Amino acid sequence: MSNEPKDVLSYLNDGEIKIPFFTKVTLADKQDDGYWIEAVDINGNGKLDIVTSGLAVGKVVWYENPSWEKREIADFPLPVAIEVGDVTGNGTQDLVISHNYGNCMFWCRPEDGKISWLENPGTYEDDEHWKSHFITDLMAAHRLQVGHFTKTDKLQLMALPVVGCKPYGEGVHDPVAMTLFDIPENPTSLDKWDGEIINNANFRVIHGVVKNKFGGYSGPDNQSVLLASEEGINWFYFDTENGEWKIVPIGEGDQTGQAGQFKGSGNVAYGRIGDDPYAYIATIDPFHGNLVTVYTRKPGTNLTDHPWKRTILDTFGDFDSETQGPGHHIITGDFDGDGDDEFLVALKGPLPHQGVYYYKAIDVENGLFERWRVSSASAARIVIGDFNGDGRLDFATTGYYTPGYYLCDNSQVNVFHNAFADLK
Secondary structure, eight states: OOOSOOOHHHHHHTTSSOOOOEEEEEEEEEESOOOEEEEEOSSSSSOOEEEEEOTTTOEEEEEETTTTEEEEEEEOSSOOOEEEEOSSSSSSOEEEEEEOOOSOTTSOOTTOOEEEEEEOOSOOSSOOOOEEEEEEEOTTEEEEEEEOSSOTTSOEEEEEESSOSOTTTTTTTSOOOEEEEEOOSSGGGOSOOOEEEEESSSOOSOOEEEEEOTTTTTOOSSOEEEEEETTEEEEEEEETTTTEEEEEEEEOOBOSSTTTTOOBOSEEEEEEETTEEEEEEEEEETTTTSEEEEEEOOTTOOTTOSOOEEEEEEEOSOOBTTTBOSEEEEEEEOSSSSSSOEEEEEEEOSTTSEEEEEEEEEEGGGTEEEEEEEEOSOOSEEEEEOSSSSSSOEEEEEOOEETTTEEOSSEEEEEEEEOSSOOO
16 A cells, blocks of 8 residues: 555545445324334344333334334333443343423423333333332423443432522523432332432533443543533543542533523533544534534543544534434444544434434544444434444434424434445
């Protein structure tokens, strides 16, 4: 191969980078709902299934892989987030759900916000609803994470409201009450779980959270989280040596004021390049934003080293005061099988800013990425996994259909099979 410098276009077309191509399988069409999607092996057969829900109708639906048979497993008023975890400890995956959200983030009342969990029945011969167990009331509960945050030997639930605890819109830009629960030993017999507020001073309008052991360089033993909020991107973790929660700022996100009352970041994901599992952090800025950005740093440095360089990759339209921006979710994964992570961005719409965009790193240190649109269907959220068992990473989406806020032209549930990476 020649060592002569090449422009980006010729670099992409000489075979060094595979052009992404996915084949679509539609599981649901013209839905009257659409917001959340999860990938989880419900019945333990080694195949990733799809679970979806939405705020309009409130049904929680399981699509069983490989037939993609649709089964309704629960019905909640205004469900928002679904998180996966073995709550019972019996080896099957249960579902934790935030629900009874209220009209919107601008008009949450004290009674708006509850969390429950659905007990995996373990047998799937009928279409009966799963047994629902109440966890707690938490005003404006919006995002959930199951993991080991302060204890390596005990599974925990982190619950994140989207706005502060003042009712009727007075607390939209107040700090949220981040709450942590130890999953109890006897979860099926309790009327309510006990939790503790772990932070109610530092984060506002939390819309994105992703967990892992981000201290892989020198940090904590337990899992920590990257938060996307009004303050931008922050690494939030429990310091086991000192017994306290720590905050490491990564970047401030969009603080230009172009989005009116919203600023900071709305969603976050991290990507591996080579041996570095956190080579870049990709974001959508701000809340329900229109900007796709990446944070990069000098190779060999860790999460605490500054400065992180923020690069705006794309601006998808203007930020509208009513519908806000089209960006809603972002996720990373190695789709082409070269050992480096690409990332996908979910755009709710309307067209032309709608669908899923695929971003490939060309020069990560300098924030150079190439992109392709790989779907034009409205996407509220994205999940990834090998859905057909061929060894290649696929993705799935659900459309954004929330009355009173945004209704896409056709809310679909789609699985996109990877048709371009080498088969394993």
